[in-house]
Amino acid sequence: MGLPAHTSTPLQLPAGPCLRGRVRVPGDKSISHRALLFGAIAEGDTCIEGLLPAEDPLSTAACLRAMGVTVSEIRAGETVTVQGVGLDGFREPTAVLECGNSGTTMRLMLGLLAGRVGRHFVLSGDASLRGRPMGRVAAPLAQMGAQIHGRSDGNLAPLAVQGQPLRGTTIHTPVASAQVKSAILLAGLTAAGATTVIEPAQSRDHSERMLRAFGAQLEVGGPGLTQVTLTPGHGLRGQTVVVPGDISSAAFWLVAAAITPGSELTVENVGLNPSRTGILEVLEQMGARISVHSRRDVAGEPVGDLQVQHGPLQAFEIGGELIPRLVDEIPVLAVAACAAEGTSRIRDAAELRVKETDRLAVMARQLGTMGARLEEFEDGMAIGGGGELRGAEVDSETDHRVAMSLAVAAGIARGRTTLHRPEAAAVSYPGFWDDLRRLSS
Numbered sequence: 001m002g003l004p005a006h007t008s009t010p011l012q013l014p015a016g017p018c019l020r021g022r023v024r025v026p027g028d029k030s031i032s033h034r035a036l037l038f039g040a041i042a043e044g045d046t047c048i049e050g051l052l053p054a055e056d057p058l059s060t061a062a063c064l065r066a067m068g069v070t071v072s073e074i075r076a077g078e079t080v081t082v083q084g085v086g087l088d089g090f091r092e093p094t095a096v097l098e099c100g101n102s103g104t105t106m107r108l109m110l111g112l113l114a115g116r117v118g119r120h121f122v123l124s125g126d127a128s129l130r131g132r133p134m135g136r137v138a139a140p141l142a143q144m145g146a147q148i149h150g151r152s153d154g155n156l157a158p159l160a161v162q163g164q165p166l167r168g169t170t171i172h173t174p175v176a177s178a179q180v181k182s183a184i185l186l187a188g189l190t191a192a193g194a195t196t197v198i199e200p201a202q203s204r205d206h207s208e209r210m211l212r213a214f215g216a217q218l219e220v221g222g223p224g225l226t227q228v229t230l231t232p233g234h235g236l237r238g239q240t241v242v243v244p245g246d247i248s249s250a251a252f253w254l255v256a257a258a259i260t261p262g263s264e265l266t267v268e269n270v271g272l273n274p275s276r277t278g279i280l281e282v283l284e285q286m287g288a289r290i291s292v293h294s295r296r297d298v299a300g301e302p303v304g305d306l307q308v309q310h311g312p313l314q315a316f317e318i319g320g321e322l323i324p325r326l327v328d329e330i331p332v333l334a335v336a337a338c339a340a341e342g343t344s345r346i347r348d349a350a351e352l353r354v355k356e357t358d359r360l361a362v363m364a365r366q367l368g369t370m371g372a373r374l375e376e377f378e379d380g381m382a383i384g385g386g387g388e389l390r391g392a393e394v395d396s397e398t399d400h401r402v403a404m405s406l407a408v409a410a411g412i413a414r415g416r417t418t419l420h421r422p423e424a425a426a427v428s429y430p431g432f433w434d435d436l437r438r439l440s441s
């Protein structure tokens with residue numbers, strides 16, 4: 001949701017508590033959105049276990065309800081039921097579809113709505129979302145026949161969609177983005193003919209896995225699994241979806257335990273889809289004491305428990321095809337870099353500039369306030385490790401992943417940190433502050 005500037009209570013974060021015990025992070029955000037959306041366009045009911053009860057998936061559920069889909073109340077620990085209306089069952093909403101802070105809601109919804117012939121939809125969101133590029137979805141959808149209009153030549157919300165008959169085509173996307181890929185595939189479900197998406201590098205593949213489980217016909221191939229073809233004409237059937245814990249939320253605990261002396265944590269039930277595990281590879285590269293236990297498969301997604309202990313860390317270098325596999329973990333990796341020996345380098349990460357905030361600029365600014373030695377580049381940053389961070393007044397700048405990353409940084413700083421706008425964390429991890437208190441005691 002849109003966060004008002006500085007009207008919330010700042011949070012005092014004491015330095016130095018070690019983190020010990022076990023934690024179960026909430027459900028994966030990407031999988032939660034998809035389970036709601038695919039359940040809505042399937043025939044029959046979809047039961048979702050472990051759905052993330054946070055602001056972003058609530059935005060998706062609210063949009064679906066506004067189009068006549070029955071979604072049961074979303075409460076922590078309870079199974080959510082979606083009564084599917086079928087591929088073409090959405091009612092035209094009588095008000096704006098509010099996507100809140102959620103880029104995934106808006107982009108996947110654009111793909112889903114573009115082919116609803118004869119219906120009109122308007123999508124908007126909070127100030128952050130209204131500033132994020134939507135042309136990357138609107139342009140390929142236009143190639144399929146979609147009519148999407150918005151500010152800045154259709155790049156910025158509010159966006160109006162006039163449902164049109166779509167045609168399948170082959171689309172080369174300039175950036176590796178699962179949101180763009182998924183939007184095109186969803187539009188392809190009702191297009192005439194097959195739709196192929198070719199990405200420059202593989203992005204997370206939750207849509208492909210789940211669409212297949214719901215009965216869609218999809219083929220994945222190409223070098224590095226960068227090519228997906230969807231053939232329409234196969235209706236989706238409601239399923240039971242079990243959502244694993246979100247590795248992007250687990251990342252805060254993994255880094256916190258790895259950098260804070262005396263820490264030892266087990267993070268349970270974490271999704272380990274290979275298109276998301278770049279963070280584990282970097283922590284291994286750094287020499288972190290981390291191990292995976294009880295590897296298992298749950299409803300088409302690999303899952304395991306992660307154990308992590310404090311230890312000495314080396315600097316890392318990341319770039320290229322690894323970036324899409326850890327794109328949301330870069331803010332907390334910047335914190336890890338502050339605690340490592342040597343200079344870490346992040347490259348090819350210009351995408352961070354168009355996330356919920358410009359995460360390169362925001363992390364450079366906020367960690368800089370804490371005394372970090374870093375240099376920001378157009379597509380990344382260099383961070384000198386080994387120095388001490390000092391407690392300071394910092395601000396999430398309304399970004400959930402920044403809020404939680406700064407909490408991790410506060411743990412290794414000398415002196416107390418005051419974090420402004422901590423409530424941003426509720427976008428993806430509403431229980432974060434409670435878990436932090438419990439694990440620190």
Ligand code: S3P
Binds near residue numbers: 031327328351
């Ligand atoms: C997401 C994909 C990523 C990620 C976002 C969630 C998804 O964005 O940053 O938090 O659920 O598909 P891009 O696909 O734009 O890289």
